[in-house]
Structures are given as C-alpha cells and as structure tokens.
Amino acid sequence: MAVVDVHRFSESITCHAWSPDYSMVALCPNNNEVHIYKSSQDQWERLHVLQKHDQIVSGIDWSSKSNKIVTVSHDRNSYVWSLEGGEWVPTLVILRLNRAALCVQWSPNENKFAVGSGAKTVCICYYEQENNWWVSKLIRKRHESSVTSVAWHPNNILLATTSTDGKCRVFSTFIKGVDTKDSKAGSPAETKFGEQIIQLDLSYSWAFGVKWSPSGNTLAYVGHSSMIYFVDDVGPSPLAQSVAFRDLPLRDVLFISEKMVIGVGYDSNPMVFAADDTGIWSFIRYIGEKKAESSGSSYSSQFSEAFGKFYGSQSKSATANDASESRGGVHDNCINFIVSLSKAGSPKVMRFSTSGLDGKIAIWDLENMQEELGHQF
Amino acid sequence: MADFVEADNAEAIIARIETKSRKIESLLKQYKHVEALKTALEGSPPKTRDERCKSANWIVVHRAIMAIKDIDGLLNALDAEYYDILMKYLYRGLSTGDRPTCDQCLKIHEKLTERAGLGCILRCLTDTVNTV
Numbered sequence: 001m002a003v004v005d006v007h008r009f010s011e012s013i014t015c016h017a018w019s020p021d022y023s024m025v026a027l028c029p030n031n032n033e034v035h036i037y038k039s040s041q042d043q044w045e046r047l048h049v050l051q052k053h054d055q056i057v058s059g060i061d062w063s064s065k066s067n068k069i070v071t072v073s074h075d076r077n078s079y080v081w082s083l084e085g086g087e088w089v090p091t092l093v094i095l096r097l098n099r100a101a102l103c104v105q106w107s108p109n110e111n112k113f114a115v116g117s118g119a120k121t122v123c124i125c126y127y128e129q130e131n132n133w134w135v136s137k138l139i140r141k142r143h144e145s146s147v148t149s150v151a152w153h154p155n156n157i158l159l160a161t162t163s164t165d166g167k168c169r170v171f172s173t174f175i176k177g178v179d180t181k182d183s184k185a186g187s188p189a190e191t192k193f194g195e196q197i198i199q200l201d202l203s204y205s206w207a208f209g210v211k212w213s214p215s216g217n218t219l220a221y222v223g224h225s226s227m228i229y230f231v232d233d234v235g236p237s238p239l240a241q242s243v244a245f246r247d248l249p250l251r252d253v254l255f256i257s258e259k260m261v262i263g264v265g266y267d268s269n270p271m272v273f274a275a276d277d278t279g280i281w282s283f284i285r286y287i288g289e290k291k292a293e294s295s296g297s298s299y300s301s302q303f304s305e306a307f308g309k310f311y312g313s314q315s316k317s318a319t320a321n322d323a324s325e326s327r328g329g330v331h332d333n334c335i336n337f338i339v340s341l342s343k344a345g346s347p348k349v350m351r352f353s354t355s356g357l358d359g360k361i362a363i364w365d366l367e368n369m370q371e372e373l374g375h376q377f
Numbered sequence: 378m379a380d381f382v383e384a385d386n387a388e389a390i391i392a393r394i395e396t397k398s399r400k401i402e403s404l405l406k407q408y409k410h411v412e413a414l415k416t417a418l419e420g421s422p423p424k425t426r427d428e429r430c431k432s433a434n435w436i437v438v439h440r441a442i443m444a445i446k447d448i449d450g451l452l453n454a455l456d457a458e459y460y461d462i463l464m465k466y467l468y469r470g471l472s473t474g475d476r477p478t479c480d481q482c483l484k485i486h487e488k489l490t491e492r493a494g495l496g497c498i499l500r501c502l503t504d505t506v507n508t509v
Binding site: 204205206223224225226244245246247248249 | 494495499503506
C-alpha cells in the first residue's frame with residue numbers, strides 16, 4: 001500500500017493546502033475557519049485558526065515561494081494571509097462577485113491567483129504595488145454556469161477552467177504590467193486578457209477537477225458521468241480522448257508524470273490512468289490493489305442490500321457480492337481534493353495527499369510503486 | 378455538439394427504423410437474439426430531438442429485449458460500446474411500468490451492472506443530451 005500517513009482532522013474536510021516545506025497543512029474543516037496544523041513526531045498539533053470568513057471556505061492555496069495563503073469562501077470574499085511575526089494577517093481582496101467563490105489557485109510565478117465562482121466568472125487577482133493591494137480582473141464571458149475548478153499552465157498566462165455546463169475552456173490571463181510578453185510564445189490571442197483560446201465540449205455533464213501535465217502539453221479533467229477526458233497538444237488542433245470507467249465519478253485529478261494521472265472521487269480510492277506508447281489513455285488500476293481485477297466483490301455490503309431490494313425476487317442467485325467494506329480502506333467517503341507534495345514544476349510527483357468528506361487527510365508515497373506503475377511513471 | 382443531425386429529417390429516420398425492424402423480425406425468427414439486439418441498438422438516433430424517432434426506435438429495441446432468454450450469452454457477445462446505450466433503453470423499459478417489460482429489464486439490468494459497473498448507470502443518468 002502506498003499510504004504513508006492518515007489522520008482524521010475533523011468531521012469533514014472541504015479543501016487543504018501544504019506549506020512550502022510540507023511540514024504544515026492548512027485545511028477547512030467544513031466551516032468558516034481555516035485550521036493550520038503542524039506535524040511533529042507523528043502528532044499533529046493545531047497552530048493557528050484563521051477566522052475571517054463568514055461562510056464555508058471553499059478553496060485554500062499556499063504559495064511555495066512567497067509563503068502566502070489565499071482563501072476563498074462562499075461569502076464571496078477572498079483573503080490573502082501573510083505570516084507576520086508568527087501570526088497570520090489577512091488582507092481582503094475585493095473580488096466583485098455576487099455569488100460564492102468555489103476554487104482558487106496561485107499561478108506558477110505566484111504573482112496572480114485565479115478564483116472560480118458560482119457567478120459564472122473567473123477572477124484573476126494580481127498585486128498592485130503602487131496602491132499596495134490586490135486587484136481583481138474578471139473574465140465574464142463564456143461560462144454558462146458555475147466554474148468548479150481552475151488550473152494554471154506552467155507559462156503563467158494560460159488558465160484552464162471547468163464548469164458545471166460541462167465544458168472545459170482555456171483562457172489567456174495576460175495582464176499588462178504583471179506579465180511580460182514573451183516574443184516566442186504563441187498567438188496574439190494569448191496576449192489579450194480574457195481571450196478564450198479553446199473550448200472543449202467533451203462532456204455532457206458537470207465537469208470538475210482540471211489539471212495540466214507538468215510540461216503543459218496535456219490537459220485532463222473529469223465529468224460527472226464517470227468519465228475522464230484527456231486532451232493532448234492543447235492548441236488549435238487538440239487531440240481529445242474520453243475514457244469511460246466502471247465506477248463512481250471522480251472529483252479531482254493529479255498528473256504524477258507526463259503520462260500518468262491519478263483520479264480521486266466518490267469511490268474513495270485513487271485510480272491510476274496512463275497513456276501507453278501510442279498515446280491512448282486508459283484506466284490501469286486502483287492504487288491499492290493488485291492488477292488482477294476482482295469481479296463482483298467490489299461492492300460493499302450497503303450496495304448488496306440495495307441491489308437486493310432492487311432486484312428482489314428477480315435474482316435467484318443471492319446477491320453474492322461479499323461484504324468487503326474496504327476498497328483500499330483509507331478513505332471512507334468521497335475524496336474531493338488531491339494535492340501534490342512534490343516541488344511545483346517537477347516532472348514527476350512522488351508524493352501526494354488526498355482529503356475527503358470523511359475528514360481524513362492521507363499522504364501517499366509512490367517511491368516503492370515504481371515497478372508496479374510501469375514505465376509511464 | 379449543439380447542432381443535432383437534422384440533415385436526416387424525421388421521416389427518413391423513421392423509414393430507416395422500419396427497415397431495421399423488418400430485419401430484426403427475421404433475425405428473431407432465426408433465434409439470433411444477440412444479432413437482433415445489436416441491430417436494434419445500432420444507429421439509435423440519440424441526436425434527434427424528435428420524439429417519434431425515439432419512440433419508433435424504442436419499439437424495435439423493446440421487441441429485441443423481450444425476446445432475449447439467455448442474458449449471460451447476450452452480454453458476452455455484446456461489445457462494451459453498446460453497454461451505455463443498452464442501459465439507457467433498460468431504464469426506458471423500467472419507466473413503462475409494464476410488468477413483463479420491467480421483469481425482463483430488471484434481469485438484464487442486474488447482469489449489465491455487474492459487467493459494466495456503476496459508471497454505466499451514472500452515464501445514463503447524467504446524460505440529458507443524448508436521451509432515448
């Protein structure tokens with residue numbers, strides 16, 4: 001098993017983020033606070049409680065170079081917290097939203113952050129030196145519904161978003177004065193703020209969890225219909241693939257190498273997807289199991305009962321799905337969030353953490369799984 | 378994606394479905410149930426909004442489903458790409474409330490779920506665009 005540490009922090013965790021040295025974790029225990037825990041000798045002690053939001057904190061991100069925490073909440077606000085003299089001091093960022101903020105991510109250079117909201121807009125916030133505060137620019141066009149997830153391309157300009165209208169879009173977030181125009185970078189479209197580069201129509205249902213591969217060449221996102229979508233060569237002629245899989249939908253994904261993706265979701269067990277040498281993506285395995293598929297015994301006892309009622313007198317064979325409760329056994333409930341524990345920009349992710357509705361954070365290490373995962377890793 | 382295949386107008390599709398239905402009748406007479414169901418599921422017009430086309434196709438699929446006796450054999454022979462479409466028709470069958478149809482659909486549903494997993498059911502429920 002690849003799990004290194006599991007700890008239950010609260011009833012339920014909405015989101016989490018790690019400090020630059022990965023010794024502290026900031027999480028939201030499904031309320032309006034942010035708790036920061038430090039791990040010391042197998043114990044987790046709570047160091048700080050950040051209380052400024054009025055409603056549930058839906059997104060947290062901790063920048064690794066500038067050591068700032070950005071939090072966004074359903075109260076339509078965002079705060080950037082800096083550590084001053086041992087205390088976290090908040091700075092309000094006026095997002096100009098009239099609906100909840102749903103997700104946030106620092107850009108790779110940490111001079112901007114993107115917020116997805118229920119107002120069908122994405123806010124790109126940057127720091128204005130002269131006025132000493134954070135300004136937000138809105139991408140109002142295009143989205144037909146809530147923006148569930150945002151992801152920055154390594155070039156600090158392109159942003160991918162997923163929305164409950166089922167589409168994944170890539171925008172340029174070039175801001176004069178903050179970004180430098182790279183003469184060898186792409187098209188003129190890339191230098192206009194809010195310009196949509198591409199729109200991907202692969203999903204018929206809500207889309208979540210978009211991420212770029214380490215090189216920025218491939219995009220992966222999930223749909224609520226138990227499908228995961230991979231797009232290679234994002235640009236004028238993308239190569240899109242839809243992979244349908246057996247089990248419950250995913251909520252978030254993480255690229256652990258250029259050709260391997262881990263998906264987490266309602267099955268409470270991370271799934272591994274990989275691209276073979278011809279570039280075709282497919283489901284490989286659950287992270288905790290052996291490669292051999294176990295047919296039939298993959299439902300817990302609750303499902304057996306439900307199926308029993310559904311089929312009732314129909315099935316003469318007893319619904320012999322055995323009551324094996326643990327499918328991997330680490331998380332008991334939906335996993336919402338997967339965060340890399342390796343340095344940003346590194347081509348391979350060796351460790352990652354997952355948090356879920358069961359209130360646990362699990363840390364996974366892939367050090368010993370290199371052979372099992374194959375050469376794509 | 379939003380532009381539905383209206384190039385074939387509804388009548389043409391219904392005509393196609395009628396030809397299909399005759400073909401299926403003959404296959405059923407020869408006890409080739411799997412072939413019959415495959416033919417019925419193929420060319421399902423999911424991208425038309427026209428209710429008549431969908432109903433016409435449903436009648437054909439229903440005929441093929443009711444004739445099935447050997448469910449395991451059927452699922453063994455059916456390719457994975459048909460699972461999602463079959464599941465949609467099973468739910469349509471279950472929604473009719475008609476006892477023999479529901480009995481048959483439930484039987485197939487159980488086996489199909491074992492094979493295709495919960496993801497198949499999810500895809501049926503969430504896909505409000507390509508309905509049958």
